[in-house]
Amino acid sequence: MSDSEQASEAAAAAKRRGPAPMPGPGRFMGGAPVEKSMHFKASGKRVLALLRPERALIAAVLALAAVSVTLSVIGPKILGHATDLILAGVFGRQIPAGTSQAQVVAGLREKGETKQADLLSAMNIHPGHGIDFHAVGTVLLWVLAIYVFAGICGIVQARLANRALQRAVNRLRRDVEEKIGRLPLSYFDQQPRGEVLSRVTNDIDNIGQTLQQTLSQIVTSLLTIVGVLTMMFYISWLLALIALISVPASVFVAARVGKRAQPQFVAQWKTTGRLNAHIEEMYSGHALVKVFGRQEESAEIFKEQNEKLYASSFKAQFISGLIQPCMMFIGNINYVLVAVVGGLRVASGALSIGDVQAFIQYSRQFSQPLTQVASMSNLVQSGVASAERVFELLDAEEQAPDPVEPLRPTELRGEVAFENVAFRYQADKPLIEDLSLTAEPGHTVAIVGPTGAGKTTLVNLLMRFYEVTGGRITLDGVDVARMDREELRANIGMVLQDTWLFGGTIAENIAYGRAGATREEVVEAAKAAHVDRFVRTLPDGYDTVIDDEGTGVSAGEKQLITIARAFLAEPSILVLDEATSSVDTRTEVLIQRAMATLRSGRTAFVIAHRLSTIRDADTILVMENGAIVEQGSHSELLAAGGAYARLYAAQFSQAVAEVD
Template sequence: MSENRGPRRGPMGHGRMGGEKAKDFKGTMGKLIKYMSAFKIQMLFVVIFAIGGTVFNIIGPKILGKATTEIFNGLVSKVSGGSGMDFEKIATILLTALALYVTSALCSLVQGFLMTGVSQKTTYRLRKEISQKINRMPMNYFDTRTHGEVLSRVTNDVDTLGQSLNQSATQIITSTTTIIGVLVMMLSISPLMTLVALLILPVSLGMISFVMKHSQKYFKGQQEYLGNVNGQVEEVYSGHNIVKAFNKEKDVIEEFEKTNDKLYDSAWKSQFFSGMMMPIMQFVGNLGYVGVVILGGVLAAKKTIEVGDIQSFIQYVRNFTQPIQQLAQVANMLQSTAAASERVFEFLEEEEEDQTVPNPVSVEGLEGNVTFEHVHFGYNEDKIIINDFSVDVKEGQKIAIVGPTGAGKTTMIKLLMRFYDVNGGAILIDGHNVKDFNRSELRQMFGMVLQDTWLFHGSIKDNIKYGKLDATDEEVIEAAKAARVHRFVQTLPGGYDMELNEEASNVSQGQKQLLTIARAILADPKILILDEATSSVDTRTEIQIQKAMDTLMKGRTSFVIAHRLSTIRDADVILVMKDGDIVEQGNHEELLAKNGFYADLYNSQFENTTEQAS
């Protein structure tokens, strides 16, 4: 479309809006927990199996310690001339330990299976809700954001959320259970040794607090700039030919490198803080080992504890510091989860356009009379671009809208279909305000053929059937014939079953336009909108399209926007727009006779054609 479409981002515009403020960590995580309450039964079993697996694992070292004590006592007995080791008792202890570890592994396997299901169902539900949300969003949202940023919410952010959720949720449960269980077992062995081991906690907590404080903003920045990079890549890739044509490769690379450098900086810092935790926590844990071993040796010598208890306690110290390290990693992971969740929830909480109205007007039986009553509109309320627009269109009339670029022609069509709502005045269909219809039902009345063709990856038949999904093959062929595209399709390999690629670049621009016209013909709408529908085809193809359009527009109210004024000579009414106002209206002969603005536009095109011919 060549009209004023409202606020747009520049070719290299960033995906994020500068005025957005991040929500706090607690609030975002609270929303995520509330969102996951739909899976509370599964989560309950995850907790049960996670705790069960951890408890069985915790008891293991205590049992193994008894085996060590039994072996030590047997050796001492052997040296003293006694009976030596009781291998049957040792075997029983070891088999008991094996049974505990096998049970622990099975519990962990079940909770991992359940948690994977919960995380994947959560991401599935989020993607589904985002997909549905997109269809309820006002056009203004997409006019002010890049495609890449919206795609980043559906792909990168949801993926990050799902992966980190799967890892962090069970880790929090198992680590917390392990810390509590190990602490109980350590106290049962020696309160004094436990006190020494606990001296490492303040240091560990200090490290965790430091990392959390400094890493959250970098994880947030990483997700933000990732969306920016996606937006830039999507824009440059889709407009690659234009970039090459204007020799803007260097500028594009420089702009990309600026954003990519910001992504690198935030990602490097967030990953640095995340990666430094493990070696620091291991160093702190090793200090705890040294203290425990020295004190344990002293207590064993005094017969306060058994030799096997030293082995068990060392294992518990390792099991005690390990979940602290894991919680530190989870704390960093939760920053990533919160950053991704925040962006997803921001999107889901965006303002929606009203989809339904109380007691909506039915579209059944409507004839297609359209009235614009003193319409005022601006994409920004402080900048009105349509001023006091009024016109009365009768059923079956062909209405042409002409005027220079930016006059407001396409904007009027957007208002008619309620992509935007008027700031003042009203638009009526058969006497009913368009605001009294449900948007989806209102748009069923319209068929559109735009200057910017849109075809999706799929067969030609499926693309035409997009106008009427339950259409038969015969109806598709009839629509293609009416659009003068049937013969062309027959020459293609596979005919109507030929697959169009993602950009539909395996057919020409003119052929794409013909296919979109066939789609509109198949939809059989009450009101037809043609926005520069023939601007991308050659003169011969344009004549064929005009013939098809004449057939299609019979008995239908039609709005035709065209820069080629020769294509709308037979219009019932021509509306001449300038700066958002109708400055002239009438049929072709009447407007030429006035020798006004329309005559100037028409004659300038005729003169240009004559000059080119000469």
């Protein structure tokens, strides 16, 4: 159909469906994304459920993480033993050989030097012996071996985790792709194309990055907290309790800040989708934007959405960014308390210096994963916000499934019958009521009428892009609702005014009409559609590469390529929706001749505004308000002097330009 008819029918459909929420003032294309979102906890659980098929890899990741963390936690304790050996050697060298450690401690107590006595009593001193470098070296080698093995486990763990996560995201992309194939056309009528693209690309990428950057780190951090806490209680329960003071404070800060940041992340990704939708629409229609002088309006809408995205992103990042400095402040206070109390415990002889050294390391190791987990909350919230948008798409209502045992015509002849068909977008607003018509095999049925009369809707019902709300449509006596959609559509070829090409060669674009087509068949179809004549003038001929915008070929040439695609498909039924409106008069004559050959022996539905293109149709249907008001051949309808005759007179007798 023409651009104006498409726009008018889309507007009429939108009016029937009711107003859609608009993302901002002045919006003149598309609608807003769905505002409803799920709870954070439910969405988070659903994200984790994506990893369920990777249970074996996840188990291996957890096992390796446990080994790596255990070894890393043991390291400081053993390193503290090396410190004790060095200090024992330093003090042992100062004590005469033959004197026992007990005698030295008793002598210090007699002199009233109780603190020094307590300090020496906690060490394992050998009087007269200096530092045992062999023992110290052995301990250091053990520590090195432990850390190297822990690092290897960490590397393997990261590799397995990456594989599990990428597989999960791959399945999510596949599920979304399959879901899109099951969604009805009405879903895409209500969603801006850029919004859907944003969910399929940006949001899924964000989910993958969130899982990649947080899941493995969170597991390691939690195991580290457990392991470090165990060692801290093993060394000193008093210092461990002091260290635990930071936990409720950290949880409180993370919860309070995270609760404030989550709505901002949701707003951030919703605004991203709206901005992408606007950019995509303005880019694809940039010529019209310039023609109608709407650059400033488009720029204002962009500025508005960009400012909203800036505001929500800034708030989300700023609020969530407060977590890390707050956690570091709490950790530093905890570090000071541990150092002070630990020093007092060493002075009293309750702990060795090596144990305090190890404990201080543990206190750092304890606060670091807490800070990491808390600081990752912004990533987690951003990922869950994106997940909600993807899950909204996955949960969208699907089209009715195909029958388990689909029917098919015994012999495909191309007879199409509409039997008392009714259709409405909303239950209380009928569009088509009690429409009946029969297209005989090999006949051409032309459909004309004012914009919004339901001409394209009629074809959409035949293709099962929408389902009838009453009556039925049959193909060779079989109800199309009981046929497999793919099989039904495989027998129908469509040529639209709105041409669709993809990035590739001209030959590949034509060959899209039938899988496995040979180069000879492609060239034959191109000749029939008069594509060959201009392709031969291109430097690379049929191997000329064009992009999805058809850059390098004119609008008429793009139309010819799509017509050649229909020639190659050799369908039983043809749907031609203003198929020649983008070509010049001479080319139109050639296409009409080619179409006559193409329609030979096939049932054809032709939607047309230019009545000169349908004079030879076997049956012409004149539609108004969803009903057929006139039906007959060109000459019969002219003789009747009704609606068709008035349309014909407006185009030819009065030479008035067509107004959609």
